[in-house]
Amino acid sequence: MKRVVGKHAYGNLYDIDQEIAGDEEKLKEIVINAVKEANARLWEVKSWKFGGEKGGVSVIALVLESHIAIHTWLEYRYATVDIYTCGEHTDPKKAFDYVVSQLKPKYYTYNYADRSSFRIE
Numbered sequence: 332m333k334r335v336v337g338k339h340a341y342g343n344l345y346d347i348d349q350e351i352a353g354d355e356e357k358l359k360e361i362v363i364n365a366v367k368e369a370n371a372r373l374w375e376v377k378s379w380k381f382g383g384e385k386g387g388v389s390v391i392a393l394v395l396e397s398h399i400a401i402h403t404w405l406e407y408r409y410a411t412v413d414i415y416t417c418g419e420h421t422d423p424k425k426a427f428d429y430v431v432s433q434l435k436p437k438y439y440t441y442n443y444a445d446r447s448s449f450r451i452e
Contacts, residue, residue, distance in 0.1 A: 337397075337415065337446030340423035344410040344430075346437035352403040352410060355380045358390045361433045362399055369426035371396045371416055396421050401430060410434055415446070 351357050359378050366373045371394040378390040385406040392399045397415040404410070412430050414423040424443065431439055 333449070335417070335448045336419050337417050337448065338421060338423050339444040339446050340412075340414045340427040340441070341444075342412055342427065342439055342441040344412065344434050344436035344439045346408050347403070347410050347434045349405060349408060351434055352408070353380075353384075353388060353405050355388045355390070358388050358401055358403070361430060362390045362392045362401060364433075365399050365414070365426040365429050366392050366394055368429040369394075369396075369399065369414065369416055369423050370421050371399070371426075399423075399426060401434075410436070 355378050359376055362376060363373065374393040374395055376390065376392045378388065380386065380388050387403040387405050389402045390400065394416070396417045400413045402411045412427060414426050416423045427441065
């Protein structure tokens, strides 16, 4: 049997830095740096800004090992972070911690799910 390694770190960030939360280019930079922190390999980054002053920004990085995503809601000073990676060499917790350090929430939740599996050859 071979093991398929899957690691999923995700959470909610409350009362985040509004200036950063609405800055699409800064959030892209944060996500790209989070990819490095996770020891993942970047494939592509996409981002979208929506809803004006009350809207938010979504950024997703496709990595060879899966994805890293941030979604912000300016009106609520809120963000969600979703980091899923495959492979023993990756560390989504490091990436999550990096994002938290950059968005500076007053408080946040952190969740981790081991999504590994075995397959029979």
